[in-house]
Amino acid sequence: xxxxxxxxxxxxxxxxxxxxxxxxxxxxxxxxxxxxxxxxxxxxxxxxxxxxxxxxxxxxxxxxxxxxxxxxxxxxxxxxxxxxxxxxxxxxxxxxxxxxxxxxxxxxxxxxxxxxxxxxxxxxxxxxxxxxxxxxxxxxxxxxxxxxxxxxxxxxxxxxxxxxxxxxxxxxxxxxxxxxxxxxxxxxxxxxxxxxxxxxxxxxxxxxxxxxxxxxxxxxxxxxxxxxxxxxxxxxxxxxxxxxxxxxxxxxxxxxxxxxxxxxxxxxxxxxxxxxxxxxxxxxxxxxxxxxxxxxxxxxxxxxxxxxxxxxxxxxxxxxxxxxxxxxxxxxxx
Amino acid sequence: xxxxxxxxxxxxxxxxxxxxxxxxxxxxxxxxxxxxxxxxxxxxxxxxxxxxxxxxxxxxxxxxxxxxxxxxxxxxxxxxxxxxxxxxxxxxxxxxxxxxxxxxxxxxxxxxxxxxxxxxxxxxxxxxxxxxxxxxxxxxxxxxxxxxxxxxxxxxxxxxxxxxxxxxxxxxxxxxxxxxxxxxxxxxxxxxxxxxxxxxxxxxxxxxxxxxxxxxxxxxxxxxxxxxxxxxxxxxxxxxxxxxxxxxxxxxxxxxxxxxxxxxxxxxxxxxxxxxxxxxxxxxxxxxxxxxxxxxxxxxxxxxxxxxxxxxxxxxxxxxxxxxxxxxxxxxxxxxxxxxxx
Numbered sequence: 133x134x135x136x137x138x139x140x141x142x143x144x145x146x147x148x149x150x151x152x153x154x155x156x157x158x159x160x161x162x163x164x165x166x167x168x169x170x171x172x173x174x175x176x177x178x179x180x181x182x183x184x185x186x187x188x189x190x191x192x193x194x195x196x197x198x199x200x201x202x203x204x205x206x207x208x209x210x211x212x213x214x215x216x217x218x219x220x221x222x223x224x225x226x227x228x229x230x231x232x233x234x235x236x237x238x239x240x241x242x243x244x245x246x247x248x249x250x251x252x253x254x255x256x257x258x259x260x261x262x263x264x265x266x267x268x269x270x271x272x273x274x275x276x277x278x279x280x281x282x283x284x285x286x287x288x289x290x291x292x293x294x295x296x297x298x299x300x301x302x303x304x305x306x307x308x309x310x311x312x313x314x315x316x317x318x319x320x321x322x323x324x325x326x327x328x329x330x331x332x333x334x335x336x337x338x339x340x341x342x343x344x345x346x347x348x349x350x351x352x353x354x355x356x357x358x359x360x361x362x363x364x365x366x367x368x369x370x371x372x373x374x375x376x377x378x379x380x381x382x383x384x385x386x387x388x389x390x391x392x393x394x395x396x397x398x399x400x401x402x403x404x405x406x407x408x409x410x411x412x413x414x415x416x417x418x419x420x421x422x423x424x425x426x427x428x429x430x431x432x433x434x435x436x437x438x439x440x441x442x443x444x445x446x447x448x449x450x451x452x453x454x455x456x457x458x459x460x461x462x463x464x465x466x
Numbered sequence: 467x468x469x470x471x472x473x474x475x476x477x478x479x480x481x482x483x484x485x486x487x488x489x490x491x492x493x494x495x496x497x498x499x500x501x502x503x504x505x506x507x508x509x510x511x512x513x514x515x516x517x518x519x520x521x522x523x524x525x526x527x528x529x530x531x532x533x534x535x536x537x538x539x540x541x542x543x544x545x546x547x548x549x550x551x552x553x554x555x556x557x558x559x560x561x562x563x564x565x566x567x568x569x570x571x572x573x574x575x576x577x578x579x580x581x582x583x584x585x586x587x588x589x590x591x592x593x594x595x596x597x598x599x600x601x602x603x604x605x606x607x608x609x610x611x612x613x614x615x616x617x618x619x620x621x622x623x624x625x626x627x628x629x630x631x632x633x634x635x636x637x638x639x640x641x642x643x644x645x646x647x648x649x650x651x652x653x654x655x656x657x658x659x660x661x662x663x664x665x666x667x668x669x670x671x672x673x674x675x676x677x678x679x680x681x682x683x684x685x686x687x688x689x690x691x692x693x694x695x696x697x698x699x700x701x702x703x704x705x706x707x708x709x710x711x712x713x714x715x716x717x718x719x720x721x722x723x724x725x726x727x728x729x730x731x732x733x734x735x736x737x738x739x740x741x742x743x744x745x746x747x748x749x750x751x752x753x754x755x756x757x758x759x760x761x762x763x764x765x766x767x768x769x770x771x772x773x774x775x776x777x778x779x780x781x782x783x784x785x786x787x788x789x790x791x792x793x794x795x796x797x798x799x800x801x802x803x804x805x806x807x808x
Binding site: 200202249253255256258259260262263264265266267268269270271273274380384387388391397398437438440441442443444445446447448449451452455456 | 550597601603604606607608610611612613614615617618619621622625724727731734735738744745774776777778779780781782783784786787790791
């Protein structure tokens with residue numbers, strides 16, 4: 133089977149509708165602002181989307197298991213702040229090469245604790261990861277408040293986030309492509325991938341067939357933490373510094389992107405390519421709302437409203453509308 | 467349905483009969499644990515507090531706790547049905563912003579303003595419920611998205627923090643009489659007027675049944691749809707009462723996303739500490755009240771023990787993790803490993 137077939141097989145109804153929505157959005161955008169269809173704008177959108185895409189990759193695995201990871205915001209923060217912090221504290225010789233691995237492993241450690249709690253203590257993922265989010269927040273606030281750590285990104289982090297290794301393709305997009313391809317391969321072609329889907333459908337059955345399901349859950353949480361921290365490292369490079377609450381705007385878009393991409397929140401069903409569609413869709417939607425600025429039209433009507441109002445209201449309503457289009461559950465019957 | 471519904475979903479053997487033993491349901495045990503933790507924490511707080519537990523100290527603690535308690539009660543109702551409401555914080559903020567605009571002026575317009583705020587909260591909750599039930603969507607994502615909408619509306623009402631509120635009302639709601647804080651009386655009234663009648667009504671019992679097993683509830687002819695919509699609608703109402711109290715405490719309205727997120731997330735924590743199962747069907751709003759007070763007392767304890775207040779999230783997180791870990795001690799008691807996998 134050729135690679136094209138593998139990609140085509142990935143498409144399901146949700147993915148197709150999500151991609152169709154992207155086209156419709158771009159079309160509407162182009163009516164208001166013709167520059168929307170320029171390659172420059174589109175590449176820029178993909179560049180911005182890749183940060184969300186990296187986060188969503190890890191969270192999607194957790195959602196496929198039927199769990200959720202609410203520790204995302206501060207795991208992103210941990211990734212960014214620990215990477216820049218390591219660079220500053222360990223000095224230029226040791227710190228600069230170690231910054232990125234250190235940041236990512238701190239995120240993986242948070243994911244590891246999440247995994248232990250959810251898989252081995254059987255704590256509800258929602259509440260355990262929420263607790264970890266608060267703990268990570270507390271530690272990071274203490275980290276920046278207790279002494280003055282370095283918050284500048286290293287040159288390499290900056291290069292990773294804004295450079296172009298391949299002309300015309302921003303590096304984060306390249307990273308997302310590689311990560312996405314690896315995840316697609318893992319989900320479709322490896323035992324781990326099959327087990328993730330199977331656990332999401334019926335953990336009891338998978339356990340009975342002799343699989344150590346707890347280890348699978350643990351691995352997925354570690355990946356989720358590592359992906360979030362990696363995105364944090366990229367974001368720190370993008371902004372050239374790390375800061376508190378840098379991950380806060382990512383929780384809602386991540387979950388929304390995954391679910392709009394057709395992944396079932398209860399686990400067991402969903403395609404990675406759908407998540408890709410969801411991520412691009414959310415990014416374009418957010419970008420359009422800030423470029424088109426619908427509030428301008430309301431000012432003419434005498435209603436002065438902050439731009440954020442529309443970003444929030446339209447964002448929420450579009451998600452609901454799209455879910456109604458294709459995300460509906462089965463009716464409960466006997 | 468004559469059996470006590472709380473016990474549905476627990477699979478414990480009947481306790482051996484002991485003298486003077488009181489048989490508690492799992493939910494009642496949850497409340498008891500939350501009350502005990504709170505009592506111990508608050509006693510330590512009062513003991514370390516230099517001025518002691520004066521009426522003023524109690525009143526401040528009650529005001530802060532009551533805010534989260536109302537939002538946590540609001541969270542409890544959807545959770546009992548096996549759902550979740552990630553928009554309670556946004557409705558809370560929306561009610562705050564709305565109240566800072568319309569709960570002003572002479573007594574009549576103030577009263578009308580209060581009614582309007584509560585109605586808007588109820589409407590927001592009902593919208594959540596209707597979209598979830600009739601749109602057949604997951605509560606998690608619906609309330610997440612609708613929360614964004616409600617917050618956007620709050621932002622439209624109050625682009626800048628500000629506004630005002632009827633001073634007499636605000637003063638009355640936040641004062642205490644004979645060392646009994648009025649905010650605590652408000653909580654008691656909410657329990658008596660909203661929670662207990664709801665708990666005893668058909669939709670209230672239906673909520674528990676749905677949380678235990680939606681299939682079984684459906685087959686027993688329980689009005690699932692109506693019960694769910696009502697649970698979310700009342701949740702919105704309770705969150706709006708919280709927003710009203712916030713307006714009385716701050717004398718103003720502010721649309722801050724951090725406030726909305728903080729209350730939503732802490733409300734889930736309070737619900738869990740209060741002994742309500744996130745899988746639904748078991749628990750009580752009373753437990754959530756004490757869960758909320760536990761969460762809020764953590765911050766007070768940090769102050770009296772002279773710990774850097776920036777560490778508050780860390781300690782709240784640790785309390786949360788400890789609470790879920792206590793809850794998961796049952797893992798150790800399970801003999802058949804298969805029982806681990808629901």
